[in-house]
Amino acid sequence: MSDDLARRNASAHQIVEPPFSVATEIAGPLPSTTSKKRKVRRLVPMPPGIHAGELHKAARSYIGAARKLEQGRQQFLSPRYFLLCHGLELGLKAFLAANGDRWSMLMGLGHDLNASYKRAQVEYGFQPAEPLLNKVIELMSPEHKKQLFRYPGTVWLELPGSDQCCDVIDGLLDQISGGVDEVRGLTTFRMRLENLAPDPNRIE
Known part of the structure; x- marks a missing residue:
């Protein structure tokens, strides 16, 4: 496999982080290629x-x-x-x-x-x-x-x-x-x- 083809395949499988952290906090952690754990904040209703x-x-x-x-x-x-x-x-x-x-x-x-x-x-x-x-x-x-x-x-x-x-x-x-x-x-x-x-x- 050529270097150019390898780069295209890697790009196609790249996981992109969402722009809004709230969506992640509500839906739970997204799959990640790393073993680093996500911090999920608790959403507290406003008094x-x-x-x-x-x-x-x-x-x-x-x-x-x-x-x-x-x-x-x-x-x-x-x-x-x-x-x-x-x-x-x-x-x-x-x-x-x-x-x-x-x-x-x-x-x-x-x-x-x-x-x-x-x-x-x-x-x-x-x-x-x-x-x-x-x-x-x-x-x-x-x-x-x-x-x-x-x-x-x-x-x-x-x-x-x-x-x-x-x-x-x-x-x-x-x-x-x-x-x-x-x-x-x-x-x-x-x-x-x-x-x-x-x-x-x-x-x-």
Whole structure:
């Protein structure tokens, strides 16, 4: 066998590492030509208090991006309303997570703004400081639930102005920010204490 043919055969059987380590961690170690063992990390669910802070921060970024697209007006109509709806969804779920709702509950609500809003009101007594929030959710929830802002060809007959939506959703985020920050801080403090506490099962 020629050297060139040998190199081609070796290349054809070469094992390529995946670009994302998470896939390996979930699926388990991939076959390897070496005997070196892979380290598999344990995936730990994010506590609701920490999750609430991350959701709130992400919501701010979506609304900020929607404001940037205000300059395009008609050109960026669909992307702008998609960002607004998703920012609103994350804001509502940040409030729910701050009150103890876990990832599975939030994912079960899907993209239904009405369902998240109703749960916030009924289960945790949320009362909006911004009077227009009810109307914004009423008008935008059906479109967002069906993900219509992501696809062309849909005509929206009644939508609030996007600049007004930005103000309303920012008002919601302002209203819940104190509670979210408090829960996030307490959760972080408790986690640090737990890490410092001695393990009763540990044998010296």
